[in-house]
Amino acid sequence: MLGLAAEYKAALVERPGERLTTLHGRAVVNLFFENSTRTRTSFEFAAKRLGADVVNFDVATSSIAKGETLVDTAETIEALGADFIVMRHPASGACQYLMRHVTASLINAGDGAHEHPTQALLDALTVQEALGKIEGARISILGDALHSRVARSAIWALTKLGAKVTLAGPSTLVPIEFASMNVRVVHEFDEAVRDADVIYLLRVQTERQASNFLPSLSEYRALFGMDAERLAMTKPGALIMHPGPVNRGVEVTREVMDSPRSRILGQVTNGVAVRMAVLTLLDRTRQKSGVRR
């Protein structure tokens, strides 16, 4: 999958306006129950470039995304002729639940705090591009892992590909149970970044303060925030990644984002390539298993 994604990436750079016919006649529906700019746009761009018809079905943020509504909505979309449903939902396990009710191919674009698989694939592609290989790479993920689907999926993908993953952040947001996912858990910034080849910063949500996961955002910044001074103490050439959107001045400063070490915008470009690869391979599987349309 990463190989195909890398090919698409090269094509994206060389022939930006190209339109393929891989998914000609296929309908992709983006079903987003949560706000998203980059993921939704990225899927839309990927599907269009492959020649698919794309419909964005935005569920107003005010509407309550309860189970019944979810099934009704998905069944309606399927009846309208969707081949692929790309779904983001605030509930963990939303895709597993919907799988029981629809036959269209379902792509998880983020479910609650559970998983965000295409983000993990684009992260893997980004690491592979920058370091040449993932196996053996030391990757430190810093921030609110507890509430992060990005962290969980990154852990699955990167450890599976042979990376050594360290998870770091305040003990309230990085519980020691994460060690059961084959990662090293530390609660101290210097320890976390000392040997890292990649420093992956997670967004710290402001609402964590209200539920006492954090005393304050300024305390977070003081203990775990990445600024130019701390960046200088890391291993030479260590990369900075972030899934976006960035809480500037909390987990990372603008200076660090703009530094040549940052791969934050590269991640976004890779997102399109990876999602093209996911759609293409999924479509091949559908053809093989005899799904018509």
Added chain:
Amino acid sequence: MTQRDSILISGGTVVDPSQGMHARRDVLIEEGRIAAVAEHIATERARRTIDASGLFVCPGFIDLHCHLREPGGSASETIASGSAAAAAGGFTTVFCMPNTNPVCDSPVVVKYILVRSREAASIRVIPVAAVTRDQKGEQLADLGALKAAGAGAFSDDGRPVSNAMVMRRALTYAHMLDMPVFDHAEDLSLTADGVMHEGNISLRLGLKGIPRSSEATIVARDCALSYETGGRLHICHVSNRDSVAAIRHWKARGAPVTAEVSPHHLTLTDEAVCAGEGYRTDAKMKPPLCSEDDRKSLIEALEDGTLDCIATDHAPHSPPSKDALFQDAPFGIIGFESAFAVLYTGFVALGRWTLDFLIDKLTKAPADVLGAEWGTLGTGSPADVTLLKLGEEFVFDLSRVRSLSRNSPWIGKPCSGRVVATLAEGRPVFTDHGAFPAGLFVARSMSKAGA
């Protein structure tokens, strides 16, 4: 008269822990009561005979904890359907919790449940009345009037009594009435919006966890209050090792505390949430299924007497309500029909428990929590009798479910022991037709039929 209402259960092995009995015996029922248990009772003494050869005969099971959902929840269960489910599970006495709509916090609702039970239930249904008005945990319900109306215990089950002083007053007051308080031990501030046990699995699934301390801190608090006030406290559905430690400590000090454990906490762990495609809502309940370490601790605690008895916490939720996102699905699973089968299969068939131990925990032990006269085949006792067939493989499937709901994690599970007939006060209330293809009663020859 005696002839007309008499039943002989012939040729079975009687297992009655209340009398320390495990032997081949005949059982004679007259007028809804046990008339005799003896090595041989002549067929002529009874009008009808049940051939129990090859079967085990034990006292009807007692469940101190269930939800029948009536009044107000008939999409999930009614007194009629719930009691039929209980009978199919071998239960002849069940205590139904007060979190109905309206809440069972007044003599009117207690009496409604008792009247409906007489009309629609085949077994004995004892209402548990709320400790506080509307189960809000603020103002004590009229506990004396509730007892007089027929309530068998007090509980705010489904919700905890959060305020410690309210609990203290409830225990003091219930002590005066010689009534136990059934304690749903949960600190809602620790549960927060948790939906399953907090551990490696909740973390991996991205589901919010409920820590052990949510239960264990309230268990410790309420045991101390029980000790201090002398009020009898019965801890419901104990789920984890830390609660067990607190109960063990306070029992050793002499607190008047008893406790129950559910079949699901004894047989399942939080892994059950991941079964199949995952996010299984029929593995979602409160308190949540915990780790294997907790499960082992519960088994040991039941064996050493720290936990007193088994109770199902039968909690029906309609199929549409459980077909939901995990975070949105209601807490609870049904348990009547599967209880004996899964416990027999999981513990007795595997050689960890004797049959007598399991029957004790379903009969005499819960009766002892209340000092009740049920749970025995002693002469003169109500003829609540459950017949068991052991050692025959079968699959626990929907055909065995009498509940209006089907939220059971055991559907499809192979089992090796089952309830095949249940009698409540001498009336047959459940028959497994597979075990009695020609009917529960033995056909009489023409010459004797006219007697």
